[in-house]
Amino acid sequence: MPGLVNALVIAAVAAIVIARQFRARAIDTDRRWWLLPVILAAVALREPGVLDAHHRVESAALLAVELLIGLATGVGWGWTTRIWTAPDGVLWTKSTKASIAVWAVGLALRAGVFALGSALGLHQDSSALMLGLAGTLLVRGVILARRVRSADAVSPPAPAYGADEQPAWKERV
Known part of the structure; x- marks a missing residue:
């Protein structure tokens, strides 16, 4: 049953994250963007089936x-x-x-890794997929945080007070 639970967690997290990322949204620089990847990695590593007990070297290579x-x-x-x-x-x-396109290529490569593992007769747990998703989210968060800091450093100065006010509507007589 933990495999089914992990699969549901992976699907739910991926759906939420992907849906949120394809909508324009303000960046909250104070947010703890690293928390979700750490939780996913912890959940994945708590499972004993990350590596196949009978084929440790091959399953470790596929995990890598x-x-x-x-x-x-x-x-x-x-x-x-x-x-x-x-x-x-x-x-x-x-x-x-x-x-x-990046997501599509990543999913295709992951499917290829799963197919290779199946062809080699390796037991593959959803924990490897969860670790990969955690790595994806963590690296993306690091890159966005760096890009935001650099964008903050080169952003134009704030407009003068009242510069963004709209002129009052003229009344028609």
């Missing part, structure tokens, strides 16, 4: 490949996410079509 794919997906996602500054100085973010 899964983590590399997750990290690469996080890098690609972090760099393809659009960041801009609104006129009021608030930073906004939204994933792009290139981000969809």
Whole structure:
């Protein structure tokens, strides 16, 4: 049953994260963006089935490949996410079509790793997928945090007081 629970957790987290990232939203720099990846990694590592007991070397190699794919997906996602500054100085973010391509390639590579493991007769647990997702989210968060800091450093100065006010409507007589 833990495999089913892990699969449901992975699907729910991925759906929530992906849905949120493809909508424009203000970046909260005080948010603890690293908390969700740490929780996912802790949940994945608590399971004893991360490595196949009969094929430790092969399953460790597949786990390493899964983590590399997750990290690469996080890098690609972090760099393809659009960041801009609104006129009021608030930073906004939204994933792009290139981000969809990064996710599609990452999922295809993960499916290939799973198929390879199945062909080799390895027992594969959902914990490896959860660790890969945690790595993806963590690396993406690091890259976005760095990009936000650099965007903050080069953002234009705030407009003068009253510069953003709209002129009053003229009354018609």
